[in-house]
Amino acid sequence: MTDAAQPFRARTIAEGFGADAEAYDRFRPHYPAPLAEVVLDGLPTAPRTVDVGIGTGLSALPFRDAGCRVLGVEVDERMAEVARRRGFDVEIARFEEWDAAGRAFDLVIAGQTWHWVDPVAGAAKARDVLSPGGRMAVFWNAGDPTPEIAAGFAEAYRSVDTGLPFTPWASPQREGYRAMLQTAADGIHSSDGFDEPEWFRVDWQAEITRDEWLAQVPTGGGHNRIAPEKLDELLRAIGAVVDRAGGRFTMEYATLGVLARRREADRDDRQGR
Numbered sequence: 001m002t003d004a005a006q007p008f009r010a011r012t013i014a015e016g017f018g019a020d021a022e023a024y025d026r027f028r029p030h031y032p033a034p035l036a037e038v039v040l041d042g043l044p045t046a047p048r049t050v051d052v053g054i055g056t057g058l059s060a061l062p063f064r065d066a067g068c069r070v071l072g073v074e075v076d077e078r079m080a081e082v083a084r085r086r087g088f089d090v091e092i093a094r095f096e097e098w099d100a101a102g103r104a105f106d107l108v109i110a111g112q113t114w115h116w117v118d119p120v121a122g123a124a125k126a127r128d129v130l131s132p133g134g135r136m137a138v139f140w141n142a143g144d145p146t147p148e149i150a151a152g153f154a155e156a157y158r159s160v161d162t163g164l165p166f167t168p169w170a171s172p173q174r175e176g177y178r179a180m181l182q183t184a185a186d187g188i189h190s191s192d193g194f195d196e197p198e199w200f201r202v203d204w205q206a207e208i209t210r211d212e213w214l215a216q217v218p219t220g221g222g223h224n225r226i227a228p229e230k231l232d233e234l235l236r237a238i239g240a241v242v243d244r245a246g247g248r249f250t251m252e253y254a255t256l257g258v259l260a261r262r263r264e265a266d267r268d269d270r271q272g273r
Helices: 017-027 033-040 061-065 077-085 119-129 147-158 178-191 210-219 228-244 266-270
Strands: 048-052 069-074 089-092 105-111 130-144 198-209 248-261
Touching: 017 077, 017 210, 033 061, 033 105, 033 130, 033 198, 033 248, 048 119, 069 077, 077 089, 105 119, 119 130, 119 178, 130 178, 147 228, 178 248, 198 210, 210 228
Parallel strands: 048 069, 048 105, 069 089, 105 130
Antiparallel strands: 130 248, 198 248
16 A cells, blocks of 8 residues: 555654644644543543644643643654643654553543554554553544635645645545544554444634745645745745635634543453453
8 A cells, every 4th residue: 555545654754744843833723622522521530641643732732721641652852842841741752662661541642643653553552551441532633615715725736846645625624534534443443442433523613814824834744845946836826825815714624533442341351360
């Protein structure tokens, strides 16, 4: 299979977001507070939480605000440093290879990162570090502007030789994440340690100005590998699309995810009761 079909194998992209960690932190969308309410429902107070690919800490913020004690696992030291400045403890490792040193957790989360994790090995690792009855939740922010703006963005990408292996905005983002959700659910199934995974969705929206969007675009996956002159050309084309819309647009976001509960008896069974 190709890297496009298995993005966790595309390590140069997966580990390239820290090229401008400050911009990523400043301009990437945050996560809505109701996300934590959905994920934490029924878990103990102040759950011990691992954030897989914590990045700069954006995905962990609503969970810390809700009382979670969050430990980050992150491959990129540059991203981790920003998260540490936010007050998070972060350990550097690929999650599949991370040594939990015997620690057990109530919750494993991953925001906008699980497609960079081997879905089978990652689910097995989550199973192994979760206490019986614990939970894992993997989720992504997917946003769509109006069809006219999305079509304009896609045409901007087609008009520039970016070298990207895909054309952003060529299809609705919220529909496009279905494959990632299914891959995550299939990986969880394969671990044989969880109850039936459940899909969830939290809808929200954001008003985005031209300048805000042009600052966010370069933080997208693979964009740090676009030649500077080509990136400038792309940003001009995208900026023209937003200009035609009046200098701002509304992004209809959905935070889409998969939840799974760690089975109570499975850990005891593997330890040879």
